[in-house]
Amino acid sequence: MSRAPVIRSTLSNGLRLVVQPLPGMPSVGVAVHYDVGFRSELPGRSGFAHLFEHVMFQGSEHVGPADHFRHVQASGGTANGSTHQDYTDFYQVLPASALDRLLFLEADRMRALRITEETLRTQIAVVKEEIRQSVTDKPYGGFPWTVLPGVLYREFRNAHNGYGSFGDLEAASLEECQAFYETYYTPANAVLTICGNVDPRHALDLADRHFGGIPARPRPAPPFLDEPEPAGELRGEHRDPHAVLAATALGYRLPDPATSLPQYLSHMVLTQMLTGRDSARLKRHMAHRSELLTDVSSSCGLFGPLRARSPETLVVLAMHPRTTPVDAVLDVLDTEIAELAANGPTGLELEEGRALASAGTWRGFDNLVVRTRALGTYELLFGAPELVDTLAPRLAAVSAEDVRSAAAHLARGRRAVLSLITPTGVYR
Numbered sequence: 001m002s003r004a005p006v007i008r009s010t011l012s013n014g015l016r017l018v019v020q021p022l023p024g025m026p027s028v029g030v031a032v033h034y035d036v037g038f039r040s041e042l043p044g045r046s047g048f049a050h051l052f053e054h055v056m057f058q059g060s061e062h063v064g065p066a067d068h069f070r071h072v073q074a075s076g077g078t079a080n081g082s083t084h085q086d087y088t089d090f091y092q093v094l095p096a097s098a099l100d101r102l103l104f105l106e107a108d109r110m111r112a113l114r115i116t117e118e119t120l121r122t123q124i125a126v127v128k129e130e131i132r133q134s135v136t137d138k139p140y141g142g143f144p145w146t147v148l149p150g151v152l153y154r155e156f157r158n159a160h161n162g163y164g165s166f167g168d169l170e171a172a173s174l175e176e177c178q179a180f181y182e183t184y185y186t187p188a189n190a191v192l193t194i195c196g197n198v199d200p201r202h203a204l205d206l207a208d209r210h211f212g213g214i215p216a217r218p219r220p221a222p223p224f225l226d227e228p229e230p231a232g233e234l235r236g237e238h239r240d241p242h243a244v245l246a247a248t249a250l251g252y253r254l255p256d257p258a259t260s261l262p263q264y265l266s267h268m269v270l271t272q273m274l275t276g277r278d279s280a281r282l283k284r285h286m287a288h289r290s291e292l293l294t295d296v297s298s299s300c301g302l303f304g305p306l307r308a309r310s311p312e313t314l315v316v317l318a319m320h321p322r323t324t325p326v327d328a329v330l331d332v333l334d335t336e337i338a339e340l341a342a343n344g345p346t347g348l349e350l351e352e353g354r355a356l357a358s359a360g361t362w363r364g365f366d367n368l369v370v371r372t373r374a375l376g377t378y379e380l381l382f383g384a385p386e387l388v389d390t391l392a393p394r395l396a397a398v399s400a401e402d403v404r405s406a407a408a409h410l411a412r413g414r415r416a417v418l419s420l421i422t423p424t425g426v427y428r
Contacts, residue, residue, distance in 0.1 A: 006375065006385045007200050011208060013216035014188025018375050018385045019203045020195045022368075027077075028099050028196035029372030031091040032106050033380045036184035037308075038162035039085045040223050044171070047127065047164015048180055050083040051172065054123040056090065056185075057081070061112035065119065068105050075101060083162065085308040087380055091373050096197040100206055107210035110190065113181055117174050124169050131163050139242040144249035144317060144418055145302040151236035152251040152416035155227045158311060187211065188219035193376035193385075196368055225311060229253050230414050239421045245294060246322045247420035248329050249315060252410050254300060256310035258382055263409075265357075265395055266402035267314055268305050270410075271298040273345055273353040273403065274316070274336070281336045281349075282316075292328055293320045306391075309381055314410070326419050340407035344400045353403070358396040365389075 009017040038049045059065040072079040077094025092102055135141035146161045153159040192211065194203045230253075255263035274282045275298045282296045298316045301307050318329050345353065365371045365388050379385040 006388075007204070008379070008385065009204055011187065011212050013212070013214055014186070014219060015207075015211050015214070016191045016379060017204060017207050018191060018193040018195075018379050019198070019200045020193075020371075020375060020385075020388075021198055021200050021203075022196050025196040025368060026095070027093050027368060028096045028194060028198050029091065029093045029368045030099070030102050030106065030195075031089055031191075031193040031372045031376040032110070033087050033089045033191045033193070033376040034185055035086070035189045035220075035222075035380055036088055037084045037086040038160070038164075039157040039225060040184065041157065041160070041164070043156050043160075044168060045164075045176070046160050046168045047162075048168075048172065048176075049088055050163060051123060051127050051169060052177070052180060052185075053081045053083045053088050053090075054127060055115060055119060055177065056109055056113065058119045058123065059114045060109040061114065062108050063105055068109070071101060071105060072098075077102070084303055085162070085312075087377065089373060089376060091369060093196075093369050093372070099194070099198065099203070103206050103210040106192070107214065110185060110187065110211065111214045113185065115174065115177050115181065120172065120174055120177055124172065127163075127169060128166055131166075135163060137242070139244070140240060140247065140420070141242075143238065143240065143247065143420055144251070144315060147236070147238045148249050148251045148313065148315065148416060148418050149302070151234050151418050152230065152253070152313060153227060153311065155225065157223055157225055158227065182217065183220050186217035186219065187214050188216060191376045191380045193372055193379070195372040195375055225309065227311065230416070233413055234416045236416065236418045237421055238418055241423055243420060243422045245319050246324065246422055248318045248320065248326050249416075249418040249420070250317075250330075250333070251416040251418070252314040252316075253414065254310070254312045254314050255409075257306055257312070258310065262394075262398075262402065263406065264300070264306075265391075266398050266406040267409075268300050269350075269353045269357045269395060269398045270340075270403050270406040271300055271314065272356040273340070273349050274298050276353060276356040279352075281340070282333065285332060285336060290332065292324050292332060293318050295319045306381070306387070307377060322422055322424060326417065330417065334411070334413075337407050337411050341404060341411040344404035344407075347400075350398075350400050350403065354396050354398055357398075358392045361392040361395060365392075 007019040075098035079092040081090040257264040375385045378387045
């Protein structure tokens with residue numbers, strides 16, 4: 001995929017625009033990111049952000065309930081939405097000839113969403129069923145992202161379950177939902193991204209035609225998320241009545257990507273060295289030699305790298321027999337990290353880790369949906385959409401000393417340890 005320039009602009013109502021033409025691409029991707037996620041929620045209102053992701057597809061001034069999907073699919077495209085810690089995004093890919101129609105659909109729900117009592121009650125029921133199917137009635141459902149933050153963090157916004165409680169969802173009123181929409185779904189709190197088979201000037205003109213007339217509303221103040229790192233190790237337990245194997249999840253605080261991006265990238269390469277391939281340190285020593293584990297993985301971010309503001313979490317997830325003591329898992333992990341912190345990676349490890357991180361980034365951004373969403377995410381969170389084309393080279397330039405320093409950061413032991421307990425218990 002060619003590295004075409006990223007064009008940024010802002011409409012008079014505050015809506016930020018990001019356009020990247022990709023000559024030769026048959027389709028166009030469109031994403032609208034709103035600066036509201038489950039870390040925008042207050043106590044007693046958990047689950048509002050995700051609920052609203054559903055409500056946004058239930059009709060607006062000129063679009064009937066569920067017609068958004070029908071229009072996109074009739075044009076030969078696909079559409080979906082997702083909710084994260086700090087944003088909610090709606091994204092589509094479709095033939096370039098349908099861009100005008102799609103921007104009309106997105107602008108209509110930004111201008112005048114239609115929320116009724118029936119819509120609200122129906123979507124609350126839909127969300128509750130999604131929670132049952134994805135979390136409460138499913139083995140390892142939502143593990144560890146729904147529960148690990150509650151061990152690592154103390155502030156409600158950082159710690160609570162993003163799906164929300166049934167009680168909070170059922171207590172939602174029509175007036176509260178309307179106020180939530182008026183507060184967060186404003187042009188000044190959003191980013192519109194257009195990427196693919198499009199002329200930039202034409203895309204900007206279409207964006208202005210459809211979105212430029214939406215009245216400006218104040219941009220809400222960002223939520224206060226800052227809190228100190230834990231002083232030491234924090235432990236918690238999560239009982240899963242459906243699980244067969246035990247599991248242990250570890251959470252570490254990551255460097256702030258907005259102010260310490262090089263250090264954040266070093267942790268991305270470090271996770272590749274730990275679990276990125278079968279010969280990686282933890283895979284080799286914990287799964288293949290000692291037989292303590294059945295699988296082990298690690299990642300930067302609860303939902304992947306660079307998808308949230310600080311504070312964000314580096315996650316290590318180990319699946320293991322119930323007879324494997326949690327402390328045995330920690331002993332091997334700590335030994336490997338301490339060795340990396342003391343001596344750094346070997347030359348081969350460094351090359352493999354950088355290659356995995358860099359190639360994986362390039363490969364991901366070859367996908368039009370992934371690229372379009374990343375452009376909007378990076379603009380919204382960091383004001384840097386160009387990261388889609390600069391991230392991979394920067395990962396490839398991470399040094400052995402950078403990785404050693406990242407390992408030393410983890411070796412301090414300031415972390416959360418979350419044990420998943422099966423119906424038959426855990427071996428201690």
